[in-house]
Amino acid sequence: MTYFRPDINAMSGYVPGEQPPPGTQVIKLNTNENPYPPSPEALKVLRELEGELLRRYPDPMAGAFREAASQVLGVPADWILVGNGSDDILTMIIRACCGPGRGVVYPMPTYVLYRTLTQIQGAEFVEVPYQEDYTLPVEQLIEAQGAVTFVASPNSPSGTVASVEQLKELATQISGVLAIDEAYVDFAETDALEVAKKYDNVIILRTLSKGYSLAGLRLGFGVANPALLEGLxxxxxxxxxxxxxxxxxxxxxxxxxxxxxNAQKIKASRTQMADSLKQLGFHVLPSQANFLLAQYPGGNAEFLYKSLKERGILVRYFNQSRLTDKLRITVGTPEQNEALIKLLSEILTGEISKSVSPTRS
Structure with missing residues (x-):
């Protein structure tokens, strides 16, 4: 017996990165958390919260956050929609815009939750392959004409960005909504906020999980014309x-x-880690996020992922097309990064020694 819709039975749920139990002695470089503490000002607010705030229902539009974000971004408060993480905004977009005959389009490989949320809504999806260097396939995305087109910039797992010119071209050439997922924008050199300001069919998604060290808080937001937010x-x-x-x-x-x-610290460590990985023989894509996508020189990245895990370091391995020979590695503190590189060197040296050792007769 089943209690679920046939399409729910048939789909696979989203699988988050591994979260070890509290107190586990592990270097955690698998889910792109910021290695540095949150703002002291934020922690002060947390410590001084009054019980009355918990007794009552919260502001349904999170007005205090909208006002603070408005001041930082230079957009009116009613251009901001707040969510339980930016994933919540993704859910609203697909709920409001998609269904049978109204599908979702995105380039791949990217954040696979786009697919999961689309399947939950019972809508179709079109996955357009990225080029080998992760250049955005603009023409193919336009040709697909989705009710929603998602572009993560910086993209996960590649860390690469789409240019503002490419995003403007998409905005003007598609008939649906363009959702630009900027979860990692705090580590990038550019952003696409001006695209959302200019085009009524564009929404920018951001989060406090990465740049602000608040992944456990679950707070994200979207920026778009109020006419678009009204439906969400x-x-x-x-x-x-x-x-x-x-x-x-x-x-x-x-x-x-x-x-x-903190973002500057991570960007400096990102450069150093990329150089170290290249010295070990990895191919590393240029990243503007707080992680690197590194191609394993031996081809079998799953072996390397498991070897690191056995020795107390977690990185992210994706068993999916175009990623089986790669690892996504979060940039940690200098000490964590140094430990990773040291252990990788030992593992790779061990593999080389095995491959060249003489066979006993």
Whole structure:
């Protein structure tokens, strides 16, 4: 017996990166968390929260956060829609825009939750292959004409970005919504906020999980013309952002100085880690995120992933097309990165020694 729709039975659910139990002694470089603490201002708000804030229902539109984000981004508060992580905004977009005959389009490989949410909604999806260097396949995305087109920039797992010119071309040539997922924008050199300001069919998605070190808080937001947000508001959960997240998130986004200092540390470590991986023989794509996609010189990245895990370091391995020979590695602290490179060197040296050792007769 089954209680579920046939399409739900047939689909695979999204599988998040491994989260070891609290207190586990492990170097965790698999889910792109920021290795540095959140803003002291945000932590101060958390410590001083009054019980009355918890007794009452929260502001359904998270007004305090909208106002704080408005000041930082230079857009009116009613251009901002807040969610329980940016994944919540993704859900609203697909709920409001997609269904039978109204599908989703995105380039691949990318964030596979786009596919999962589309399947939950009972809509079709079109996956357009990235070029080998992860150049955005603009013409093919336009040709597909989705009700929603998702572009992650920087993209995960590649860390590569789409140019503002490419995104503007998409916005003008598709008939549906263009959702630009900027979860990792705090580590990039450019952003696409101006595209959302200019085109009514564009929404920018951002999160406090990465640049602001608040992955455990679950707070994200979208920026778009209020006319586009109006339809999304109709399908959002009534109180989708809790009072704690709203208050702490408002303090965090206001503290741009703290966020920017940590982002600069990560960008410097990213460059150093990429150089070290290349010295070990890896091919590494140029990244503008807080992670690197590294192609394993031996081809079998799953072996390397398991070898690292056995020795207390977690990285991300994707058993899917075009990624089986690659690892996605989060940029950690300099000490964590050094430990990773040292262990990789030992593992690779061991593999080389095995391959050249004489066979006993």
């Amino acid at each position: 508001i109709k399908v959002k959960d009534s109180y989708n952002v809790d009072a704690v997240a709203c208050a702490v998130g408002a303090a965090a986004i206001a503290d741009q100085h703290h966020k920017n200092i």
